[in-house]
Amino acid sequence: MLTPDLALALLINRTSAYYSANPPLYMTYTERTHVSAPTLGRTQDIDRSIAVRVADNVAVMRDLPNGEQRVGQAFPVIAYFDPLSAFQFSYFANLKRVDITLQRGTPLTLSIPPPDPSVNAVVAYNSYWAAHYASDSSEEALHLLMEPTPRITQGFYPAEIVEDAKSHLPARIVMKSVGADDVIALDYGVLDGHWVVVHGTFSATQHAVFLTFKVIADVTFSNIAFPQAPPDQRLAS
Numbered sequence: 406m407l408t409p410d411l412a413l414a415l416l417i418n419r420t421s422a423y424y425s426a427n428p429p430l431y432m433t434y435t436e437r438t439h440v441s442a443p444t445l446g447r448t449q450d451i452d453r454s455i456a457v458r459v460a461d462n463v464a465v466m467r468d469l470p471n472g473e474q475r476v477g478q479a480f481p482v483i484a485y486f487d488p489l490s491a492f493q494f495s496y497f498a499n500l501k502r503v504d505i506t507l508q509r510g511t512p513l514t515l516s517i518p519p520p521d522p523s524v525n526a527v528v529a530y531n532s533y534w535a536a537h538y539a540s541d542s543s544e545e546a547l548h549l550l551m552e553p554t555p556r557i558t559q560g561f562y563p564a565e566i567v568e569d570a571k572s573h574l575p576a577r578i579v580m581k582s583v584g585a586d587d588v589i590a591l592d593y594g595v596l597d598g599h600w601v602v603v604h605g606t607f608s609a610t611q612h613a614v615f616l617t618f619k620v621i622a623d624v625t626f627s628n629i630a631f632p633q634a635p636p637d638q639r640l641a642s
Contacts (some may be wrong), residue, residue: 406544408528409536413549414515416566417489420574420600421512424487429599429631431640432457435469438481439623440503445616451480451503456636459485462509465637476639481505484602484626487512488580488591489563496587496609503622505607533557539565546570557583569593574600586610586619597631 407415438451457464457479464479482505486492491510497503515531518524533556539548547568561580569576572595580589592604608621635641 406538409538409549410531411517411528412538412547413534413536413551413566414517414531416547416549416568416573416575418514418517420487420489421514423574423600425512427599428485429459431632431634431636432459432484432601432629433632433636434484434626434629436480436484437625437627438503441621441623442618443621444618453480455479455484456640457483458635458640458642459483462507463640465639478505478507481607481622481624482507482602482605483509484629485599486591486602488561488578488589489513489575492561494561494589496607497611534562553583559583561587561589569595572600596629599631601629602626603629 406412433454433456436453436455439448440451441448452469453466454469455464455466462478462483463476464483465474465476466480467474481503486507486509490512493508493510495504495506533554534551535554536549536551539550542548547566549566551563551565553562561582563578564581565577565579566575567577568574574593574595576593578591578593580591581587587609588606590606591602593600594603595601603626605624606621607624608619610617610619
């Protein structure tokens with residue numbers, strides 16, 4: 406079995422290559438977001454239909470069932486997103502609103518030494534993430550756990566990746582922040598040849614006046630389709 410850091414590097418490269426080679430032009434879907442603050446005993450649901458131009462994340466959104474329309478970034482995040490890239494992310498949530506800003510980055514490609522018949526073994530070295538196998542990991546479906554090294558002082562890092570045995574792409578990616586309790590957990594599926602988010606959770610501790618409380622946003626994406634023409638003329642190039 407490959408060393409966990411080499412297995413991680415190969416999985417990241419495989420994911421980046423597939424993600425870059427198979428972007429849809431447009432996506433339409435329904436997002437249902439359940440926001441909760443357990444310590445306050447309060448919840449709220451935010452449901453919207455989304456039509457998005459994938460290249461620049463411009464979306465036309467309508468509150469369900471027959472509410473207000475707006476144009477902006479796909480809420481809460483676009484369902485075509487590779488969190489293993491160098492993305493930028495900000496998150497604020499309370500029971501009145503959820504604000505998430507996402508700047509998607511260039512997919513990450515790690516350098517892997519080419520095969521050399523004179524070499525008995527190749528060991529990849531990652532100075533940012535210390536990887537090891539979870540107890541249920543197998544060659545058919547990797548389950549990797551990562552911890553940040555001292556070189557990582559801020560931002561998000563991949564804390565867990567579960568590989569899908571059929572597509573050999575990540576079925577689940579959990580991102581955690583260094584020095585805070587922010588967590589992004591994303592579940593993926595391959596639909597019509599596109600690797601897309603089908604479910605996610607976002608959680609973080611928020612501060613308001615004299616209150617400190619954790620807010621959890623649980624998001625489900627359904628009715629996902631990939632039209633070739635703009636589903637709304639406001640998305641036409």
